[in-house]
Amino acid sequence: MLKDFQKFGKDLFYRGLTSSHGGNMSVRMGDRIFITRTGSMLAHLEERDIIEIGLDEDDSHIMLTSSELVVHRAIYQNTSALAIVHVHPPYAVALSMAVEGAIIPIDSEGSYLFRKVPVEQTASTVGSEDVAKLAAEILREYKIFMLRGHGSFSTGPVLEEAFQWSSSLEESCKIYHYTKTLQAAQKTIADSGIGELEYRKHTDDYDIW
Amino acid sequence: MNGWTGKMLRVDLSAGSTSIEKIDEEILKKYLGGRGLGTYLVYTEVPPDTDPLGEENILAFCTGAMTGVNVPTGGRSSLSTLSPLTGTIFDSNTGSQFGVRLRWAGFDALVIKGISPTPVWLEITAEGATIHPANELWGKEIPDTISTLKERGTSTVSIGPAGENKVLFASIADEKGRSYGRGGVGAIMGAKNLKALRAKGKEKPGIANKDIFDFVNYEASKMVTASPRTSDALPEFGSSVLVNIMNEYGVFPSRNFQRGEFETAYKISGEKLKEDYLVRRGACWGCPIGCKRVTKTKDEKGEGPEYESIYALGSSLDIDDFETIVSANYLCNRLGMDTISCGATIACAMELEERGKLDTELSFGRADLLLKTIEDIAYRRGLGDEIAEGSKRLSERYDMPEVAMQVKGLEFPAYDPRGMQGQGLLYATSNRGACHLRGNMLGPELLGAPKMLDRHASSGKAGVLIVMQHTNAVIDSIGMCKFVNYAIGDDFFARFLTSVSGIKYETQDLQLAGERIWNLERLYNLRAGFTQKDDNLPPRFTEEPLKEGGSAGHVVHLDEMLTEYYRFRSWSADGIPSEKKIIALGLDTLEMEQEDA
Incomplete structure (x- = not known):
């Protein structure tokens, strides 16, 4: 299990899905949860960074667990998930603040995988009971959702799948961003008179070159 | 002036006089109040060759710019002096409401020197200090003393028999056992014939910039809520949340630090305290964390024990009978003794016994002797009189200083x-x-x-x-x-201080x-x-x-x-x-x- 945490932790960081000390992961084993330590670096996890605690009951290890434990617990208690990944993917976070209700991927892969990704918001975000309630409800129906301006929570039967949802969502959001940026840029080019410049003349004729 | 009151109350018990003085504003800005101000006062007023239990030593009760201000945990105050246990400059810190009331009475500091010829107690109000006879209080345990002096809108701290008998690790505590705990500050009060102090005050400190203060406070509250330590672990289990964790790391001391783990730590853990003894959470004034434990045994109700007390009165003595540890903690609180130095010096005595230096029944694991030993220390009876001097002196008396787990005379807390x-x-x-x-x-x-x-x-x-x-x-x-x-760091402390005082920090x-x-x-x-x-x-x-x-x-x-x-x-x-x-x-x-x- 430690190897899985280390492998996907590294991938999450090096793929730019979270910052050096951001994000957390967990795995459920029966009535126990193994969750990353608060403040741990996902790219550099060691044995001491994986904390075992009860699914329902606190014990002294709550001193060490991720501040999002309350959300992880609520998800496990209300869904069949056995693994959870929570990260702060920048493109998805940015897009969550620019759309209402849901992110609808425009790329083929994202469309097949997600159809849509709900975007919700709460007054407080970190380690919040409100988020816990919301996550437990939404993730009964979806595999991933975005907390507006904060990050994604994704689930799966194993860490790899939860990782996949996070990674794929970020890719779809990147494509969305690039597409919209390019579309806006094209409009700008068209409107700017740049097409009158000598080197841009006959641009439309290049397809017969 | 915002941030501080700029006033100090002085009491000379030898002369029976009291006065109110101004404090130089530059001193407050440089030393901030609390421990800093106390350090300045001891440094400038108490020559290091002073007898700590003599007339010239001072007790400087000092409040800080946040004491009694509605910030998370703004209920602390400090007591600075020359310690009779260590011979060093010393400050002891508490979450007792006494400091809050002292501040609300309008004082940054209360400085007591001299020795009263007869037992007295001290009443502090916005008008100043009044010295009252305390003959009838002398000999009483702390809760009895405080219930005698109790009055609405006041907070009282007192010494118990241990302070009166100048036990070198005697403490000063309020009715809940919140203490100026370490360094033998209670022995100094006892030597001064000062039984108790009662502060009455209701003037809450002004805030220089309320808008900024409210915003910083809002952000601080968010951080306290977001941290699992301050919002979950400490509220739920108190400081004893550390027992099992420290034991797993191999730094939970047992048998006077001869070992770094305790096989039956789970029997004296935060979880066990919650399960078998917890009545409800408690909190110091202004604290949203609430790490205090209101507990009860089959015979008694009280507060604690803290993590350090569980080690000192438990694992360090090879005792895992939690009922006895909780009772021993209550007893130390009633008699007025620092649980860490008390337990650690008993552990030192036990190791002296183990090594054949001390002929006594008091050996590791003897839970049945613990309560009697604590009483003997407070009343300086038999071996208790020797333990009352702290582990350094005790071990030197038996020519085995290496078994005293201390530095500069102060006994170790619970981390190997x-x-x-x-x-x-x-x-x-x-x-x-x-x-x-x-x-x-x-x-x-x-x-x-x-x-x-x-x-x-x-x-x-x-x-x-x-x-x-x-x-x-x-x-x-x-x-x-x-x-x-x-939950919050230096940047928050700087912004709090700036918004409260109006001075840029x-x-x-x-x-x-x-x-x-x-x-x-x-x-x-x-x-x-x-x-x-x-x-x-x-x-x-x-x-x-x-x-x-x-x-x-x-x-x-x-x-x-x-x-x-x-x-x-x-x-x-x-x-x-x-x-x-x-x-x-x-x-x-x-x-x-x-x-x-």
Whole structure:
């Protein structure tokens, strides 16, 4: 299990899905949860960074667990998930603040995988009971959702799948961003008179070159 | 003036006189109040060769700019003096509401000197201090004393029989057992024939910039709520949340630090306390964390025990009978004794017995003798009279100083430094002796707060520790609790102080103030005769590796860390602050005055 945490932790960081000390992961084993330590670096996890605690009951290890434990617990208690990944993917976070209700991927892969990704918001975000309630409800129906301006929570039967949802969502959001940026840029080019410049003349004729 | 009241109440018990004085505003700005102000007062008013139990020693109760202000954990105050246990400058810190009431009465400091010819108690109001006879209170335990003096809108702290009998680790406590706990401050009150102090005040401190203050407070509350330590772990289990964790790391001391783990730690853990003894959570004034435990045994109700008390009265004595430990904690609170030094000195006696130096029934595991032993200490009966002198003196009396787990005369708290190199350096360099409250490395070495360091590495620890020592000096001086530091840091303290006082403090200003306080304490101790040789640990920690548990095979590499530490501090290889450093901290004038004196 430690190897899985280390492998996907590294991938999450090096793929730019979270910052050096951001994000957390967990795995459920029966009535126990193994969750990353608060403040741990996902790219550099060691044995001491994986904390075992009860699914329902606190014990002294709550001193060490991720501040999002309350959300992880609520998800496990209300869904069949056995693994959870929570990260702060920048493109998805940015897009969550620019759309209402849901992110609808425009790329083929994202469309097949997600159809849509709900975007919700709460007054407080970190380690919040409100988020816990919301996550437990939404993730009964979806595999991933975005907390507006904060990050994604994704689930799966194993860490790899939860990782996949996070990674794929970020890719779809990147494509969305690039597409919209390019579309806006094209409009700008068209409107700017740049097409009158000598080197841009006959641009439309290049397809017969 | 915002931030401080600018007033100090003075009481001379020998003369039977009281007066109110102004405090120089520049002193308050430089030393912040609380521990910083107390350090300044002891440094300038108590020559280090003073008899700690004599007329000339002072008790300087000091409040900080946040004491009694509605910030998270703004209910702390501090008591500075020359310790009879350690002979060092000493400050003892509490969450008792006494400090809040003192501040609301309009005083940054209450300074008591002299010795009353007969027992007295002191009433403090906005008008000043009144000395009352206390013949009828003398001999009473702390809760009885306080219930006699109880009055609406007041807070009272008192000594118990231990203070009256000048037990060198006697404490001063309120009705809930919240104490100016360490260093024998209760013995000084006893020597002064001062039984109790009652403060009445209701004038809440002004805030210079309310809008900024409210915003910083809002942000701080968010951080406290977001941290699992301050919002879950400490509220749910209290400080005893650490028992099982420290045991897993192999740094939970048992049998007087002969071992770093305790097989039956689970029987005396935070979980067990919650399951079998907890009535409800308790909190100091203004604290949203609420780590205090209101507990009950089959015979009694009280507060605690804290993590440190569980080690001192439990694992260190090889006792896992939790009912006895909880009762022993209550008893120490009633009689007025520091549970850490009390338990650690009993552990020292037990090891002397084990090694054949002391002929007594008191041996490791004898839970049946614990309560009687504590009473004997408080009333100085039999062996209790020898234990009442602390572990350093006790072990020297039996010619075996190596079994006293102390630094500069102060007994160790509940973290074996062999599993935490930086903590070892902290104990050795702390100005008041072996103490975890001067820059605890628990966070960075074991909990990952703010960041996780390699706990067995020695190189690089000095710099981190020094920053933490300064931050802790600041927290003690502004009147907040160190637990809040798990959620908020220096930047919040600076913004709180700025918005409350109206004076701009940047984070680095606070670090400088912390460094100034630390160095002034050091200069006092040097004048008192302490040297680099006293920045040391018992040989057990540097020469005897732990044999089992999570820290097996390790010793503290003190010498190399100490060299680095002095260099970081710009001190000489002998541990003396350089002239350049003294000037940079603005301590040169003070030093010259003391040399002239």
